[in-house]
Amino acid sequence: MPAREFNFDGIVGPTHHYAGLAPGNLASQQHQHQPSNPKAAALQGLAKMRFVHSLGVAQAVLPPQLRPDVDYLRRLGFTGDDAAVLLKAHRDAPHLLAVASSASCMWTANAATVAPSTDTADGKTHFTPANLIAAPHRQNETTITAATLKQVFADEQHFTHHSPLPSAQGLGDEGAANHTRLSPSTNAPGVHLFVHGDPHPPAKAIKPAPEEQSDEGPDPTPNHPQRFRPRQNLGASQAVARLHRLNPDRTVFAQQHPAAIDAGVFHNDVIAVGHGHTLLYHEHAFADESATIRTLENAWKHAVSEDNSKSLRFLRVTDAQLPLHEAVATYLFNSQLLRNGTGQLVLVAPSECEQHPAARAVLDGFIERGDLDAVHFVDVRQSMNNGGGPACLRLRVVLTEPEQAAINQHVLFTGELDTWLTAWIEKHYRDHLTADDLADPELLRTNRDAHHELMQRLGLDFDETS
Numbered sequence: 078m079p080a081r082e083f084n085f086d087g088i089v090g091p092t093h094h095y096a097g098l099a100p101g102n103l104a105s106q107q108h109q110h111q112p113s114n115p116k117a118a119a120l121q122g123l124a125k126m127r128f129v130h131s132l133g134v135a136q137a138v139l140p141p142q143l144r145p146d147v148d149y150l151r152r153l154g155f156t157g158d159d160a161a162v163l164l165k166a167h168r169d170a171p172h173l174l175a176v177a178s179s180a181s182c183m184w185t186a187n188a189a190t191v192a193p194s195t196d197t198a199d200g201k202t203h204f205t206p207a208n209l210i211a212a213p214h215r216q217n218e219t220t221i222t223a224a225t226l227k228q229v230f231a232d233e234q235h236f237t238h239h240s241p242l243p244s245a246q247g248l249g250d251e252g253a254a255n256h257t258r259l260s261p262s263t264n265a266p267g268v269h270l271f272v273h274g275d276p277h278p279p280a281k282a283i284k285p286a287p288e289e290q291s292d293e294g295p296d297p298t299p300n301h302p303q304r305f306r307p308r309q310n311l312g313a314s315q316a317v318a319r320l321h322r323l324n325p326d327r328t329v330f331a332q333q334h335p336a337a338i339d340a341g342v343f344h345n346d347v348i349a350v351g352h353g354h355t356l357l358y359h360e361h362a363f364a365d366e367s368a369t370i371r372t373l374e375n376a377w378k379h380a381v382s383e384d385n386s387k388s389l390r391f392l393r394v395t396d397a398q399l400p401l402h403e404a405v406a407t408y409l410f411n412s413q414l415l416r417n418g419t420g421q422l423v424l425v426a427p428s429e430c431e432q433h434p435a436a437r438a439v440l441d442g443f444i445e446r447g448d449l450d451a452v453h454f455v456d457v458r459q460s461m462n463n464g465g466g467p468a469c470l471r472l473r474v475v476l477t478e479p480e481q482a483a484i485n486q487h488v489l490f491t492g493e494l495d496t497w498l499t500a501w502i503e504k505h506y507r508d509h510l511t512a513d514d515l516a517d518p519e520l521l522r523t524n525r526d527a528h529h530e531l532m533q534r535l536g537l538d539f540d541e542t543s
Contacts, residue, residue: 090141133418274307
């Protein structure tokens with residue numbers, strides 16, 4: 078049955094700000110306390126959706142969550158009416174006010190892990206919302222995310238919704254940002270690659286820069302990061318695979334390279350991106366690169382039929398071509414790898430890659446060799462400043478024609494919705510926001526009005542997603 082991959086993008090929320098809440102996310106930490114521009118952020122995200130849609134790729138939207146979350150602050154002991162709660166939090170615990178005002182649900186790659194009906198034992202599309210326990214400002218999203226997904230994908234005949242994994246040590250789950258599905262075609266069964274940060278086999282040593290080398294040679298790379306804690310646990314990935322009833326022969330679990338985590342690769346989608354039968358990755362993406370590639374190739378044999386001659390394609394970028402720290406700075410691997418409406422393989426990359434000589438050279442090389450048909454650059458700088466590129470802003474969902482008909486049609490991206498959202502953002506969003514502004518009761522009132530308007534336009538129950 079014909080299927081199509083949809084990109085569900087998160088609309089950037091009106092409290093988009095730079096609080097530096099995410100350890101291990103270097104961009105977030107580097108821009109901490111700088112003024113943000115929520116209006117520009119939301120319009121940049123919308124422009125990216127518009128462009129992807131113009132390529133002939135199916136596009137949809139998911140709403141931001143209502144912020145500041147005053148109830149969250151009340152659960153932490155702040156009392157009084159809404160204005161008093163905001164004022165007390167700003168005075169006594171500004172960090173908690175920043176947490177309660179986070180707009181991070183805009184990065185829907187963290188919303189959930191999704192398995193299409195072609196890959197599951199029961200023939201349904203499965204969703205597991207990420208528990209996001211590594212950071213309080215993200216964990217606070219989970220309940221509303223689950224409720225929103227249940228409303229958008231409500232038909233129980235086609236969709237199965239699982240509860241987020243328990244919030245327990247060893248079960249940290251960050252969603253699709255650490256999950257890649259590869260398949261010969263949209264309609265064919267796929268291979269599921271889950272990447273985690275837990276120590277497993279000893280990691281392959283990364284050769285240090287020349288100025289860091291000693292006569293004794295490089296020290297062996299430890300099998301766990303030294304600077305930042307991994308966010309995705311192996312046990313969580315295994316649990317999601319079981320819940321989604323995936324074929325074990327087509328499911329691969331790989332450890333992220335600990336040196337990559339320490340370099341700011343807090344999610345696998347910062348160092349690798351896949352689509353169809355192509356995986357684009359940095360040589361230091363995985364703790365054991367050769368074993369990961371070999372296991373993927375073995376799993377691929379179980380996914381392809383005898384009459385399908387497609388083999389996995391690996392686009393490998395070496396550290397000599399693009400050093401690990403520059404890969405993180407440019408977010409080249411956080412690009413969207415897509416098939417456009419005419420079947421061409423294209424990359425939608427952040428504009429930072431266009432301006433970076435080494436990243437641009439890598440991309441030009443892909444075009445010259447015919448690995449990619451086109452590279453398109455988009456400006457999502459407001460999101461990039463907080464550590465989220467084009468791929469962070471979308472959740473991939475493969476849907477058959479009956480499943481497409483069964484979802485909430487109001488969230489599908491159209492010219493009319495684009496026009497409405499543009500006017501809505503212009504009406505309600507500020508173009509300058511600081512930490513002090515988060516305590517402004519007028520911001521909360523405006524956001525409530527805006528949220529209510531958006532929920533009505535998208536056909537979502539306001540009470541269920543607030």
